[in-house]
Amino acid sequence: MKVTGTMQNNISTEPLDDAITNKERLSYGASDFACNVANGMVGTYLMYYYTDVFGLAAGAIGTLFFIARIVDAVSGPTWGIMIDRTHTRWGKSRPYFLWFSIPYAIMFILTFSSVPLGPLGKLIWAYVTYIAIDILYLGINIPITSMLPSLTADPQERVKFSTVRQVLATTGATLISIAVLPTVQLLGQGNDRKGFFVTAIVVAVLTVFLLLLTFKNTHERVHSQKQEKLSLKESISALKGNWPWMIISLMYFFFWIGMQTKLQVTVYFFKYNMHNADLASFMLGLQALSLIVIVFTPFLTKHFGKKGTMVIGLGLCVLSQLILGIGAQMMNVPILAGATILGYFGNGFFAGLLPVMLADTVDYGEWKNGVRAEGLVTSFSGIASNLGMGMGGVVTGFLLSMNGYVANHAQTAQALKAIEMNFVWVPFIGFGIGLILMYFYKFDKMQPKIEADLKKRHELAE
Template sequence: MKMTQTLPKESAALTDSEHITNKERLSYGASDFACNVANGMVGTYLMYYYTDVFGLAAGAIGTLFFIARIVDAISGPTWGIMIDRTHTRWGKSRPYFLWFSVPYAIFFILAFSSVPLGPLGKLIWAYVTYIAIDILYLGINIPITSMLPSLTASPQERVKFSTVRQVLATTGATLISIAVLPAVQLLGNGNDKQGFLVTAIIVAVLTAFLLLVTFKNTHERVHPKHQTKLSLKQSASALKGNWPWMIISLMYFFFWIGMQTKLQVTVYFFKYNMHNADLASFMLGLQALSLVVIVFTPFLTKHFGKKGTMVIGLGLCVISQLILGVGAKMMNVPILAGATILGYFGNGFFAGLLPVMLADTVDYGEWKNGVRAEGLVTSFSGIASNLGMGMGGVVTGFLLSMNGYVANHAQTSQALNAIEMNFVWVPFIGFGIGLILMYFYKFDKMQAKIDADLKARHEAAD
């Protein structure tokens, strides 16, 4: 027998746009600006910090990232279940910004603190602080996505929210990509340990502040008329037969394996393979160009649908890696820059659409199983991305270690090939698998019926 729960009033959903202001859209987007600034620094520079500044071995860091992924597999669903069981005057997802923004900021600072310990002590410090920020990051990032289905039931309003979110997220990621290394040099005055610490303090304070702005200025509108806490069994039932959720989660996982290996090895590639570390900030900063694509995503989806637009995005990512491989072999900066720009265009489509497609999976779970479990369903976006990012870290760490990478030394040809493999071919495989998965995604063809059926149920429950 299918489980049922009281469903939201459709009449309220139809007038969402009358109550949603640009201030609220910007405040929602500020949350992902904050997360991308913080997580961008972790994802792009923490491995480099561990190996070349803190003095840990690449293989040891690979093991750390692997263990952290095991923790993610537990903590991610736990956060989702907690959100589904949370009922406060602020809503289900919003309170998490209030409760966990400051703890995350504190551990973020500690992760970039070069404490004067021996090799074992440093490794323990890395384990404790990295796993802590990993867990807490899910606690502030999952609510960003789980809140979207509750902000509005309107598909077009969701696209607007998501577009603003991704514009600000990309802005944050671009800013941190460009600014970290110059900030470390400026604030450290030649002392990278001090530079990373002061930079981390600035990032942590900004992140906590913006998450509190999101908490203050957003509103959850779509929720059951008579809210009850979902049991674990009820929440999990929203995943039963939810094939759009399965496909999106897998696609997100493989995409982030590719993206993370590329991001975190960019500094290594330009420092050791190209002998010009300053180019790393320039190449990472090119992701600002993806804003052009993100802004036009709502218009493109009207013509190509969400699936078609996503296929275009992933296809561009795959092609860009092939061109990047040519540029890497030729050591040609213009080719590398052109391929990077093409890849960021593709990434813009992906980033702009993914939150909307995840919100669709919440609707599908409600339509198929009678249970609306925003927390657990959308929590797997954070789990999939973190698992993908972690596995990217594992791949990078072990490939570097197995091929003789030694920090701050001239690298052997074997080590240089390992760096290139992480920069070009691991991302190519990850993006390619994501593209193949989209072939099986059929939600767009069903959306009109799903929306109509849910509307009828909501009106009947009123």
């Protein structure tokens, strides 16, 4: 990693003939397809794997997820600062796909390896592998968002990049949610431990291939005129008074608390509450319908703005949980399916816009504080999502443990209620807090002035 130069505020762009192609947009999107395939398997199925396959207690897993979040609080900003201090011929963010895709894949396989150990040994193995994969995941996921402000300075082009990214990310998440359990059964031939292990190998190989494809075909155009080495103090100064960043980070955190609790108990809910585990893959697969709204995100933002479109998305998520609660009480599959579809529509708006809004916070930090710190500023998307996902895991683990959940047994009424709480009402609260936070988001009105001021600064600096 080559790091040179001193702090500069001058930003320039590559010549206009360095055209952005569909190949580059698709290659950028391939990175999040890879991350959603891999992390989708971890986020949706790891808790089920730990409790019902590997044989760990739900409460112990909740503690593990909580400790991992403490590690995230340190490792996330560290990755962001490393990106801000990285300068290579490939750029600041791109090289991380080359450097860390293979280490991540190896640890991913080990996470789903059912080693023949005793109870304590299994718990230690889970701690080591899960925390390691969590750290390495941030090393390949944060660069996806930190690279967006460097791919182009054009706001609408950023929306296009983000739209392609989210279409492919949703496709990856949908495929893995549908395919994991059938693939485990097929490859394991009745042995779930073997099935999860072989499935993890397939996913790991695909992840490495796609991340290397992203590295090969993308190009960072917006950069400092001189290579800059941001100190920790200088990077942090980009966050000073950056209220759009604060709002987006908090919204992302609470959204993922809700989404993670819902995702990771989907299998439990349909296996134990509805007595039909096969419905879990079907319901998770419905997220493919969110592609319908993602592809229309650029059009909607032109008419409603980013804030208005995000409010619509979060409002649909909140409404879907209320209807889901009715379906859960009635044990009515059509109502559950309809509510799930509505929720995925809302999630499509959220997913399509969030990276763009984070890129805007990079511009705001430069406009307000004179520091362009893509790495640290955007790293909080990975930090907030990981913290939210982890806290969702903590909530799920402790609610299940406190209410008497026992793996692979008929559950008590109290345990079934805890599963329903995780599936319906914890997400309702998380999405609702995110919706309230959007009331305070005022960036859209300021963006024209910010763009004009930054353009003027850059022209004067040339």
